[in-house]
Amino acid sequence: MADNGILQTLLKPFHASTVRRWGKRLAHCFTIGDIEKLFARRIPPVVGDYFVGGASDERTLRDNLAAFQQTRFLPNYGVSYDEIDLTTTIAGTDVSMPVIAGPVGSLRTLWPKGEAIAAKAVGEAGTICTLSTLSGTRLEDVRAASPHDCWFQLYLVGGKEVAMKGIERAKNAGYSALMLTIDTPVAGLRYRDKRNGSVEAINGGLLQKMKFAPQMSMHLSWLTSHFHDGGLMDFPNVELPGGQPMPYADIGNQLQQSAVTWDDVAWIREAWPGEIVVKGVHTVNDARRAADAGAKTIVVSNHGGRQLDRVPATLDMLRDIAPQMRDSDVDVLMDGGIRSGGDVAIALATGAKAVLIGRSYAYALGAAGEAGVTTALGMLRAELEHTMRQLGCGKLEDLNESHVRDCRAIAAAGV
Numbered sequence: 344m345a346d347n348g349i350l351q352t353l354l355k356p357f358h359a360s361t362v363r364r365w366g367k368r369l370a371h372c373f374t375i376g377d378i379e380k381l382f383a384r385r386i387p388p389v390v391g392d393y394f395v396g397g398a399s400d401e402r403t404l405r406d407n408l409a410a411f412q413q414t415r416f417l418p419n420y421g422v423s424y425d426e427i428d429l430t431t432t433i434a435g436t437d438v439s440m441p442v443i444a445g446p447v448g449s450l451r452t453l454w455p456k457g458e459a460i461a462a463k464a465v466g467e468a469g470t471i472c473t474l475s476t477l478s479g480t481r482l483e484d485v486r487a488a489s490p491h492d493c494w495f496q497l498y499l500v501g502g503k504e505v506a507m508k509g510i511e512r513a514k515n516a517g518y519s520a521l522m523l524t525i526d527t528p529v530a531g532l533r534y535r536d537k538r539n540g541s542v543e544a545i546n547g548g549l550l551q552k553m554k555f556a557p558q559m560s561m562h563l564s565w566l567t568s569h570f571h572d573g574g575l576m577d578f579p580n581v582e583l584p585g586g587q588p589m590p591y592a593d594i595g596n597q598l599q600q601s602a603v604t605w606d607d608v609a610w611i612r613e614a615w616p617g618e619i620v621v622k623g624v625h626t627v628n629d630a631r632r633a634a635d636a637g638a639k640t641i642v643v644s645n646h647g648g649r650q651l652d653r654v655p656a657t658l659d660m661l662r663d664i665a666p667q668m669r670d671s672d673v674d675v676l677m678d679g680g681i682r683s684g685g686d687v688a689i690a691l692a693t694g695a696k697a698v699l700i701g702r703s704y705a706y707a708l709g710a711a712g713e714a715g716v717t718t719a720l721g722m723l724r725a726e727l728e729h730t731m732r733q734l735g736c737g738k739l740e741d742l743n744e745s746h747v748r749d750c751r752a753i754a755a756a757g758v
């Protein structure tokens with residue numbers, strides 16, 4: 344990260360003003376969709392596209408959302424509860440609601456020390472925050488910022504030796520589970536990032552960077568906070584053999600070698616004796632393979648539509664996988680397209696024990712930092728509780744397939 348201490352100090356009051364002003368704007372946000380609009384106002388497109396976009400033509404990205412939009416509820420009325428119990432236990436950790444923050448890389452490009460700020464807000468909401476290998480804040484600082492358990496998500500960026508260092512550090516810092524993401528044999532084809540010129544913005548000279556001046560002038564709140572935080576981050580959790588952190592510019596090349604394979608799980612399990620979570624499961628076959636490899640928790644996930652375009656929506660994959668894993672001792676989680684507490688209820692009724700969120704909290708962080716993430720989690724909690732009251736469910740286990748109907752299946756059957 345750039346050593347520009349004087350500039351960082353000079354910009355401190357500007358960032359403090361951003362925290363106040365953008366925090367106040369949350370009062371006009373009632374849904375995650377409203378927060379997404381605020382994110383688009385504060386974050387310049389050359390930065391924000393990375394978070395918003397998906398792979399190739401973004402079919403799967405759209406399908407993830409559409410699958411929830413086309414599911415309808417069937418409530419059981421005539422019952423009422425004093426309290427709705429949203430608590431559950433995931434991979435040995437008690438959580439206050441079935442919503443976990445999934446790994447989202449590069450959060451520090453959205454907000455100063457973004458990963459630590461998010462972990463604090465998520466932990467204070469009583470749930471787990473997962474730190475991506477490809478993050479800009481030291482994993483020790485992120486763990487220390489959260490009052491709750493955190494998970495560390497591992498990519499094999501830089502190879503086995505580099506990964507072993509990361510595992511060792513995560514163990515020493517007290518992470519409670521290691522997440523292995525299996526759906527990244529290569530980086531997804533992210534055409535938005537090519538079209539918007541972000542590669543030149545990162546790697547180019549001053550002249551190429553100047554092309555972005557008009558865009559930046561419209562997003563001064565982001566610009567001042569970014570330079571207050573030291574400018575473009577590196578990856579302090581990927582310690583290269585010389586001990587230095589991986590520079591941001593190397594990410595494209597490094598991701599080509601970052602896949603976790605089933606063969607790797609054997610040595611990873613030796614290095615990490617604790618809980619293992621396998622993320623990126625698309626099929627019943629891979630769900631069983633993950634269970635055979637020793638995972639007690641799996642995440643049905645297509646990486647938020649960012650890896651292979653045209654794979655099914657995760658809600659549809661969950662419809663296939665959850666019933667097949669019901670009699671196993673594996674907890675099935677899911678992510679992809681969760682934008683409301685109603686979506687959480689649908690996922691749980693379809694067989695997930697809990698969901699992970701990605702963009703919902705990344706948008707909130709980019710819009711208003713810690714207050715944004717706290718607000719987003721509060722929305723999801725309140726909407727889930729509201730939906731359960733309406734459905735006649737007092738606790739999470741009461742949610743089941745009888746509460747949801749897939750409109751697409753009904754239309755196809757011509758009923």
Ligand SMILES: Cc1cc2nc3c(=O)[nH]c(=O)nc-3n(C[C@H](O)[C@H](O)[C@H](O)COP(=O)(O)O)c2cc1C
Nearest residue numbers: 394445446447448475524646647679680700701702
């Ligand atoms: C900007 C961005 C970066 C991501 N980085 C990672 C990552 O480093 N590791 C990982 O396993 N998943 C990563 N994901 C995928 C998320 O963990 C999650 O699967 C996905 O965001 C869920 O979809 P949603 O955004 O619709 O909630 C990333 C997602 C986004 C949007």
